[in-house]
Amino acid sequence: MRRRGRGRTDYARDLALVSSGQQWLALAVLALVLGLLPLLLAWTGNRSWLTFTNFTLITIIAVIGLNVTTGMAGLVSLGHSAFIMVGGYLAALLMLEAGWSFWAALPAATLMTGVVGLVVAAPAIRLKGFYVAIVTLAFFFIAQFILRSLDITGGIHGLIGIPSPVIGGLRIRTDQHWYYLLLVVGVLCVLASANLTRSRMGRAFLAIRENDVAAAGLGINVPLTRLRAFFVGSLFAGLAGGLWASYVSVIRLDQFTIWDSIWYLGMIVIGGGGKTAGAVVGVLFLRLIGQVLHVIGTSGWIPLSSNLAIYITHTVYGLAVILFVSFWPLGLMSVWQKIRVNYKRWPFGV
Amino acid sequence: MSESDPVLVGEDIHLSFDGVRALDGVNVSIQRGRIVSIIGPNGAGKTCLVNCITGYYRPQRGRILLEGRDIVSLGPHRVARLGVVRTFQDPTTYPNMTALDILTAGRYLKTGASLLHSMLYFGRSRREEIASRRLVEEVISFVHIEHLRRLPVAMMSYGDRKQVEIARALVMEPRLLILDEPMSGLDEAMKEVVSDLIMSVFKQGVTIVLVEHDMQAVMELSHSIIVLDFGQKVAEGTPAEIIRDPRVTEAYLGGIAGIVAETGESG
């Protein structure tokens, strides 16, 4: 007799992320694919795919953070790319100026960026939602201004020669090495975020997102909890920034634009705000579209100047966000849910 | 402490909005282990009083003493933490959450997993989650809403939502439970159910403040009744005393006596 239902026999299993044999199997397959991905990509002969994957992993780490701030707690942040930038510069400065190792600089930069996030959000935290958005937008420009004006940050030229990490004598140099490092960090971040959703704090975030008057009645200190959500977001952004700085080994102001902040928000909306899986899916969706456009543009099938490709990317991204907000506001995850429900019910009822 | 000393005392509460006097020198005293009802016509100031007690509004003048401690300047989350829990008149506060989600969210004050604990999950957070779930299930049985566990609030009937809202308040283990019009919008059958539920809760030893329009329920359930009109306390006493009080019948057109005399009709 085939087993139906979810097979959860106690509360612990009900809460677990992976609770059935089937799910463990799927997870094992995924782990295998991810583990062998560099080899699979090398097989295609095109080296840029692995670089693309690495950048995507960094983006995932950053967007998971934004998902906590915006997707779960409902605080719109337009300055996320600024926090990534700050994290990157801090890590670079700690390594270049203070001589710290990567493994000391990265956590320090991550934490410091989290604190910066607190400072930025504090003035607007008691006000209506979009004030936070505006403060973060203002922060983006002010941060760029400050970094441009200081000598120690290299002004508009930025910093170069940022060292890469060393693990047990082996320097992480190639894209392959970086892939595994980023994959491990990425998985840890995904886990932390998923844990948050099934824990007390994550629930508090959702409560304040939906209705902050009722949340106060539940005993939740709304401004403080908002700050916590913002802290987590900037924490992850700082982590992504530090990884970026070391991976690219060069950090410059023009690597971070306001458009990035907008894309990150779009990824969250398209993926499905709130759920960790949604954030990951949203990142993959937009990044892949962008990559496809890039490949079409550079392959010469259609004559496109590189600028035109960028504009077309903007247009397509914008259109994607518009379509999703209009028709599938709960994102790709909700579409996936509908498919699953219908599959279970088939052939009865749609 | 004896059984009849006050849990909550409101002294000379004055509340105004832009010149409109919502509460004009109101004095109340809620005895421990009693059901006290607050009644009055619409606009009398009942919900304003509740909002002052629970910290959503700050009165311009007056004190609110919770077991001797002045809580008038505390915000809603602090008041909740001290054990004063209120339900909302509109039970659709979280339309996309399931009953289970909402009840579990209600355990916020009784658990302590920090941000770090939450991200790690294994350890304190996991233990608390399992313990919370046990308690939530007890409340679910108590309120008889097992069938609503995984249903989003938006898909529930109004009566179901009201029950979930009361269950949510119970999950918070209140010292003082303030029910804001728990029967509004319900049909007779559902009113019976909620009435019984209030009685069961009372038998567990919870002090209850009931803000209601339904006179039959108020008469049946209350130990004492406070009547407000135009932001002032107009009368206070046992149900028997209140029926006979001419100031009360003045406040309500038609009089309470007349309303209660007709079976099943409420104000």
Place this chain on the structure above:
Amino acid sequence: MDTVTTLLQLVLSGVLVGSVYGLTAMGFVVAYRNARVFNIAYGQFAVLGAFLAWTFLGSPQSPRLPLAVAVVLTLLAVVAFGLAVERLLFRRMIGRPLFASFVLSLGLLAFLHGVIMIAWGPSTKVLAAAVPTGPLALGDVVVSREFVWSFAIALAATIGFALFFRFTRLGLAMRAAYDNEVAARCLGASASLNSQITWVLSAVIAAVGGILMATVSGVSIGLSELVMVVLAVVLIGGMDSLAGCVLGGLILAVGTNLTGYYLSPLLPGIAGIFSMLLILGVLVIRPTGLLGSRPIERV
């Protein structure tokens, strides 16, 4: 030039430019008040208007259509754009939370940015003069003629809108709908008509603002930074106050001028982020803006 004249110069040019800022910001406020949308794509509306005007009017070197014809065509195009935006995008958003329509406007921002760049390219175009240009001397103070004309047009438009919202039936109906949508509908105001007029008005005002700015600084995608100016203006003046736009525009423009002249030598580039600092200052001191209405939280 002595201090008084310098000061007068800075203040006067600030007032002139500030009036254009104020007018442009009104379009944003109209959308926020009546459609309850925080339209971050507003800057693109302004740019689009300017580019459309350039398409019809041409540049001084190669003029195209006569002024009157160009004005009419531009107006028609902008109105059509406003109607399209309303019908295709924002009508669906009525009743949905502010966050949703904000993200929609983010998508629109990106979309319009891309389309405008594809259609017209990144280079700056010079707009053929719709108004007389050249310097104008008032005593010791020198201002640009086009700025004076912009000021005059902005002033006229501002007064026009004030009269519209205060005295015409349609204007009053729109204001009523902002305060209480259901009641307004009961009184006969049509919700969809309100929505259409709101967006057309917003687009037209944006276009006028964009064209006025383009007269001075040329038509380019850089004009979309006008949205930052607009944001600063509405935050200073109050997000739902038209009068606040005027006040905010003046404060911002005069303040930027003064900061640029007196503080730039010490902190190069400070004028560029002056608007940001002003925003932060306002948020800390008086978040609803100088003339905005204070919301009453009802539980």
